[in-house]
Amino acid sequence: MSVLVNSLKRRVHAWSWKLCHLQCGQLTNVQQASIQTSHAEKLKLPRAVQMATYMRHAGLKLCVISRSFSSTRCLFKGNRNRTDHTKATKEDDDDDDVESDEGDEDVIEDSEVDELFEQFAPTAVGHGDHRVFIVHPDVKWGNKKQYLTTAELQMAEAVGLVQTLQNWTVVDKIIMSTKTPEKRKIFGKGNFQTLTEKIRKTTGITAVFVNVERLSPSAERELQEAWGVKVFDRYTVVLHIFRRNARTKEAKLQISLDEIPLLRSSLKNEVANLDQQGGGSRYIMGSGETAMEVQQRLLRERELKIRATLERLRRKRHLLRSQRKNKEFPTVSVMGYTNCGKTTLIKALTGDAGLQPKDQLFATLDVTVHAGQLPSRMTVLYVDTIGFLSQLPHRLIDSFSATLEDVAHSELIIHVRDINHPETVYQKANVLNVLKNLQIPDRLMSSIIEVHNKVDLISEYQPTEPDCLPISALKEIGLEDLSHKVEEGILKSTGKQIMCLKVDLSSPQLGWLYKEATVQEVEAGGDDCMATVKVIISGAAYGRYRKLFHNA
Incomplete structure (x- = not known):
C-alpha cells in the first residue's frame, strides 16, 4: 500500500512541475483558476493533479491536496536529533517507542503546517516580526x-x-x-x-x-x-x-490541535470571499466536494490523526507513572504563575546543572521530571509544569490537560508565588482557580505547600498567610525548611513510616533495605553480626521484607 501511495505522490509532484509553464502571474479569482483547469483537462492530467490545479489557484496549496493522498512524512522529523536544552528526565524523550508510534507518520509535517498557515491564516497567527x-x-x-x-x-x-x-x-x-x-x-x-x-x-x-x-x-x-x-x-x-517555546512532540501536537480552530475560521472567510466572486461553492472536477468541503475534510482528518497520536502519548505517560509507583518514587508537582521561579526552585532543590531557568513568560511548556533527595535521603521526583496566566483561554488549558494529569497523580503540590509581584494575590487566585477546574483531588488541594519566592527582593518581608514558607530560590534561602516540609508531607501522603529494624549483617537484609527503602542510619550492635537500621519504608515494602526474612 505504501508503495502505491508513494508512487501517486511522485506522479502528483511530477505533473505539478509540468504545470509550471501554465502559470500566468498571481491568480486571485476563480475565473482565472478555471482557465488553468481547462488547460489541465486538455493535457489529460490525472484527476488528482486537476483537482490540485484548481485548488491551488482558488487559494489552496498543492501540498495540502497531495497530503490527502499521501501522508507519509513524520511530524517534526527535523527535531529528532535535536538535543534538548535540559538534561532532565523528560517523559517524552522516548515518544518514538510508544507502540512504535507508527501512526505519527500520518500527521502533517511541521514545515507544511507553517506553509498552510502562511497561506490561509496570515491574520490569525503572528508569524514574522x-x-x-x-x-x-x-x-x-x-x-x-x-x-x-x-x-x-x-x-x-x-x-x-x-x-x-x-x-x-x-x-x-x-x-x-x-x-x-x-x-x-x-x-x-x-x-x-x-x-x-x-x-x-x-x-x-x-x-x-x-x-x-x-x-x-x-x-x-x-x-x-x-x-x-x-x-x-x-x-x-x-x-x-x-509554538516558539514547545520542544517535545507532545507539546507541539497539543499546540497544533489548538491551531485548527483558527484555520477553520480563516478558511471559512477565504471561501466566503470566493462566494462573492461566484466560485466558492463550485464543485471540484466532479469530485462531489466544494472547496469549503475539501478544506474542512482535510482539517478534520488532521485533527483525528493528532488526537490519536496524543492518546498514544497519554497511554505512555500513564505507563511511566505506573513504573514510578512500582519503584515507590514519590512525586512533587511544582506549580505557579508563569515566571514565578518554578524551574529555579527545582534546580536549587535537585542541583540539576542542566536546568537553565529563563526570565520570560512560558519558558517551560514541557513537563520534566527531576530527581532530588530529602533530608532523610529519600529520593523524590520534582515535576516542573507549565506556568499559568490570567485570562488564559480555556481551550489552551484543556489542550495541556494530558500533561497536567501528572499533577493529579502526584503525592504533593508546591505552589510557588512571586511574592514581590504587585499582582501576587491576583496570580494566586488564578492558579487556584485553574487547579479547581482541573479537578485536582481534595487530598492534594488541602495539603498544598505555599512558598513565597523572591523574598530577597523585599526589604522587610512580612508573611501574609499562615503556614507559608518564605524562600529565595535564586539565593537558596529557606530551602532547608522547605525540604523538611516536603518530607513531612510525603510521609503523610504515602503512608510511609520511620522504623528501626534489627538486621543480621550476614544475610542480604541490609542490601535489600538499601534497594527497597530509604536507609537513614546503621548502628552496629554488640554482636558483630547484628545491627540496628533506621529506615523509611512503605507498608507494602515492609510486608515484602517480613515475608522474605521471616525472623525480621
Whole structure:
C-alpha cells in the first residue's frame, strides 16, 4: 500500500512541475483558476493533479491536496536529533517507542503546517516580526471588572507577553474604557473613533494586540478593516509563544490541535470571499466536494490523526507513572504563575546543572521530571509544569490537560508565588482557580505547600498567610525548611513510616533495605553480626521484607 501511495505522490509532484509553464502571474479569482483547469483537462492530467490545479489557484496549496493522498512524512522529523536544552528526565524523550508510534507518520509535517498557515491564516497567527500597538479594554464597573488587579498591571502583563516574542516590539499602548469587552462591539462609538484615529496616526505599526481573552472572527475582521493592520488577541499571542517555546512532540501536537480552530475560521472567510466572486461553492472536477468541503475534510482528518497520536502519548505517560509507583518514587508537582521561579526552585532543590531557568513568560511548556533527595535521603521526583496566566483561554488549558494529569497523580503540590509581584494575590487566585477546574483531588488541594519566592527582593518581608514558607530560590534561602516540609508531607501522603529494624549483617537484609527503602542510619550492635537500621519504608515494602526474612 505504501508503495502505491508513494508512487501517486511522485506522479502528483511530477505533473505539478509540468504545470509550471501554465502559470500566468498571481491568480486571485476563480475565473482565472478555471482557465488553468481547462488547460489541465486538455493535457489529460490525472484527476488528482486537476483537482490540485484548481485548488491551488482558488487559494489552496498543492501540498495540502497531495497530503490527502499521501501522508507519509513524520511530524517534526527535523527535531529528532535535536538535543534538548535540559538534561532532565523528560517523559517524552522516548515518544518514538510508544507502540512504535507508527501512526505519527500520518500527521502533517511541521514545515507544511507553517506553509498552510502562511497561506490561509496570515491574520490569525503572528508569524514574522511585528511592531505592536497594545489596546487594553478597561471595564470600570459590573461583573466583568477585575477587583484584584488594575488596568495598568494588566497592561504591563500584555507588554510582557509581546516582549517574550523575539523581534516583536511595543510601539505604543493605550487603556480604553469599555462596558462590553466580550461582545462584537468592544468599544462605544466615540471611544472607537478616537482609538482608530490614534492607531492610524501611529507610524510603523504592523499589528494591534487587543488584550482580551478571545475576539470573535467577525470582530477581528471588522477591527482589521478599520485599522488596516493585523489584529491579535490573548489567545493568538499566547498560542504563538507556545509554538516558539514547545520542544517535545507532545507539546507541539497539543499546540497544533489548538491551531485548527483558527484555520477553520480563516478558511471559512477565504471561501466566503470566493462566494462573492461566484466560485466558492463550485464543485471540484466532479469530485462531489466544494472547496469549503475539501478544506474542512482535510482539517478534520488532521485533527483525528493528532488526537490519536496524543492518546498514544497519554497511554505512555500513564505507563511511566505506573513504573514510578512500582519503584515507590514519590512525586512533587511544582506549580505557579508563569515566571514565578518554578524551574529555579527545582534546580536549587535537585542541583540539576542542566536546568537553565529563563526570565520570560512560558519558558517551560514541557513537563520534566527531576530527581532530588530529602533530608532523610529519600529520593523524590520534582515535576516542573507549565506556568499559568490570567485570562488564559480555556481551550489552551484543556489542550495541556494530558500533561497536567501528572499533577493529579502526584503525592504533593508546591505552589510557588512571586511574592514581590504587585499582582501576587491576583496570580494566586488564578492558579487556584485553574487547579479547581482541573479537578485536582481534595487530598492534594488541602495539603498544598505555599512558598513565597523572591523574598530577597523585599526589604522587610512580612508573611501574609499562615503556614507559608518564605524562600529565595535564586539565593537558596529557606530551602532547608522547605525540604523538611516536603518530607513531612510525603510521609503523610504515602503512608510511609520511620522504623528501626534489627538486621543480621550476614544475610542480604541490609542490601535489600538499601534497594527497597530509604536507609537513614546503621548502628552496629554488640554482636558483630547484628545491627540496628533506621529506615523509611512503605507498608507494602515492609510486608515484602517480613515475608522474605521471616525472623525480621
